[in-house]
Amino acid sequence: MKIGILLHPYGEKEPAGLGRAIFELTRAMIAAAPEHQLLIFVRGSPARLPEFPGTNWHVHPLGRGFLWLERLRKAPLADIYLFNTPRLPYFWGRKSVVLALDFAYLHFSSRRIRGTIRRLVLKRRHRKAMRHAARVIAISEATRQDAIRYFRLPPEKIQTVHLGYNRVCYIAEEKLSVPEKFFLFVGVLKARKNVHTLINAFVRFYSRRQDFHLVLAGKAEGEYASRVREMVRKEGLQDHVHILGYRSEGELAYLYRRAAALVYPSIIEGFGFPILEAMDCGWARVLDLYSGT
Numbered sequence: 001m002k003i004g005i006l007l008h009p010y011g012e013k014e015p016a017g018l019g020r021a022i023f024e025l026t027r028a029m030i031a032a033a034p035e036h037q038l039l040i041f042v043r044g045s046p047a048r049l050p051e052f053p054g055t056n057w058h059v060h061p062l063g064r065g066f067l068w069l070e071r072l073r074k075a076p077l078a079d080i081y082l083f084n085t086p087r088l089p090y091f092w093g094r095k096s097v098v099l100a101l102d103f104a105y106l107h108f109s110s111r112r113i114r115g116t117i118r119r120l121v122l123k124r125r126h127r128k129a130m131r132h133a134a135r136v137i138a139i140s141e142a143t144r145q146d147a148i149r150y151f152r153l154p155p156e157k158i159q160t161v162h163l164g165y166n167r168v169c170y171i172a173e174e175k176l177s178v179p180e181k182f183f184l185f186v187g188v189l190k191a192r193k194n195v196h197t198l199i200n201a202f203v204r205f206y207s208r209r210q211d212f213h214l215v216l217a218g219k220a221e222g223e224y225a226s227r228v229r230e231m232v233r234k235e236g237l238q239d240h241v242h243i244l245g246y247r248s249e250g251e252l253a254y255l256y257r258r259a260a261a262l263v264y265p266s267i268i269e270g271f272g273f274p275i276l277e278a279m280d281c282g283w284a285r286v287l288d289l290y291s292g293t
Contacts, residue, residue: 004039004078005029006069010083011046014219017273021139021163023050024082025099028164029082030057039078043068084293086129086136094121098133100158102270103146104192127151130158136140139163143270166249167272169257169281174250178242182213184259186252186274189218189225189243189267194265199231199241201265206240213240214263217247217255256281 005026009019030038038057040050045061062071070089072081081096088096099269101146106123110116127251130136130151136158138144147153183202187193195216202214220243232241247255256262262278 001080002037002039002076002078003029003033004041004072004075004081006072006081006085007042007050008041010050011044011048016219017271018085020166021101021271021273024166025084026050027052030054034246039076041072041075043071043250053080059125061217063158079136083129083133086126086133088129088132096133097135097137098230099230100136100143100270101226102140102143102268103150104268104270106146106150107268108192108249112152123150137161139271140269142268149264163271163273165276166223167280168249168253168277169269170185171253173254173257174248176244176247176251176254178215178255178258179213181201181211181260182215182242183263184278185214185216185262185263186255186277187218187264188220189216189220189228190258191224192267194267195228196231198263199228199235201263202241203235207239210240212260213242215242215244215255215259217244217252220245251279252277 007022007026007072007274009015011024012019015023026038026040031054033055034056040052040057040059042050042059042061044064045178049059049061060075062068062075069087072089079095081094083096084099086098086100088098103126105119110119111287130147136147136153138147138158139158139162143162147158148155149281185198189195196213205212216228225243229243232238232243256278259278262274264272264275266272
């Protein structure tokens, strides 16, 4: 059987959870199905094409532009296609499976007309993709329930299959300059990650314990990240709240192993890899910080 996989996004300079998840999922599928041929489709013409073990796969760049996904019709034909996000080409009639990670955008309203329009267009494309797919795979039960609720999918059409995770703490560390005692947050600085609440909580904690720091590891660009930096500045905690930006897996291994605890106050997640990564690193415990243990 020939299986087509839409590996998008791919080639990001600083891949977030989505890019990491679908790359590792594709790698695992290739390893698990050596008897099948996998056609890997990517957007654009990346300077460095993805590399996987084995020989039962081939990469097909689809080019760029607004209609890049439509070029899939002229690409080598597969028997079935896996779309790692709920977006299909227009007037698509081939057998497909759609992966649903989360629908966080439906839980937040936009203050701007442009954002509202984008939200409506995205919802329409997602609804069309999932209704046309032969099967929808949700990575969590919360995502499955959202798909049923917001897109009115028949419950029997969507199945929950949990993702695995990388054993980050089993790879070589890359050293970072961080304080001896710190709480760790891992993730992109965006509104749904609820980082402003985390900052407020740390302000209260800091009023009692000045020996701890807060380390934020993850992409820190855009308006929300700027607001977080301004909060830190106003509270006078520039020396105790450290915004590191994007970190490699080796650097995350270094942080996970040394953090007092992972803090993860996200409002909504499809999965939440940092929680499993931290637990795997041995930090699945509650610390009585006030007693010093």
